[in-house]
Amino acid sequence: MYNIAIKQEEYLTYILKDLDSNCRLEIVPERGGIVTDWTIQGQKILYLDKDRFKNPQLSVRGGIPVLFPICGNLPDNIFSYQEKTYILKQHGFARDLPWKVINQSTDKSASLTLSLTSDLETLKVYPFEFELNFTYKLLGNKLIIEQLYKNKSKEKMPFSIGFHPYFYCGDKTKLKLEIPGEEYWNKSDDKTYSFNGELDYNLEEIDIAFTQLQGQKTSFIDSKRNLTVEITYSDLFSTLVFWTLKGKDYICVEPWSSPRNAINTEEQLNYLQPNEVYSASVSIEVK
Known part of the structure; x- marks a missing residue:
């Protein structure tokens, strides 16, 4: 049995529940359409910095932020299009804007559909008209995010999309990563390294990107908590x-459609033709 409830705290929050499997998901449309909490049989899956979440002047650190129309940062936050310069801050604007709830259902899953459309403010920093419709489905121990992207401009639209899930992890030494890539680019020194599944968690920061993927699935095992998280x-x-x-x-394991600065370099950059609609999906299953 599925259920959707609403609560009002700092923001209006939608609570999706799968009662049979005791799973619960919280989504806040007006704070970037973000998933803020996911618990399975009382065990929390996501991390959330609640103080940053309460402050609308700060980006949220936690949950599952949406990255659009870029992933990562641009040099000096600048991109150029048709001899004009635009300022786009890190990860774009979708995670900061209010999304609109356009549908909800408890038939076959607990699902909530959110929409984000271009407006005068987005056009100042990204000169394309667009519409995004994301449907979040809670089904047992699985979260499915179905996505529709529409270009409503008269010109082809470059874009990148990503998800930035913060998975709760109390002891990183108990992690085992399964990533479908043999090398990664390291942001700290702008070099490429081979990957054997091991990382040094004593470093102050790990910020690496696998850009030559060999499959559509990644996972990690947290042996301390006896769970496996699989992302497809x-x-x-x-x-x-x-x-x-x-x-x-x-830890953050983030599927991106393009690497950093793709809107300038065009590396693995995606385009939509005028009025074209494209669909995609991401699912996260906890075992």
Whole structure:
């Protein structure tokens, strides 16, 4: 049995429940359409910095932020299009804007559909008209994010999309990563390294990107908590980013459609033709 409830705290929050499997998901449309909490049989899956979440002047650190129309940062936050310069801050604007609830259902799953459309403010920093419709489905121990992207401009639209899930992890030494890539690019020194499944969690920060993926699935095992998290993504997503900070109880395993600065370099950049609609999906299953 599925259920959807609403609560009002700092923001209006939708609570999706799968009562049979005792799973619960919280989504806050007006704070970037973000998933803020996911618990399975009382065990929390996601990390959330609640103080940052309460402050609308700060980006949220936790949950599952949406990255659009870019992933990562641009040099000096600048991109150029048709001889004009635009300022786009890190990860774009979708995670900061209010999304609109356009549908909800408890038939076959607990699902909530959110929509984000371009407006005068987005056009100042990204000169394309668009519509995004994301449906979040809670089904047992699985979260499915179905996505529709529409270009409503008269010109082809470049874009990148990503998800930035913060998975709660109290002891990173108990992790085993399964990533479908043999090498990664390291942001700290702008070099490429081979990957054998091991990372040094004593570093102050790990910020690495796998851009030559060999499959549409990644996972990690947290042996301390006796759980496996498996992420499956459609072929739109060509990059996986792993990010964490020393002393913080989270890891981020992030499917991106393009690497950093793709809107300038065009590396693995995606385009939509005028009025074209594209669909994609990401699912996260906890075992």
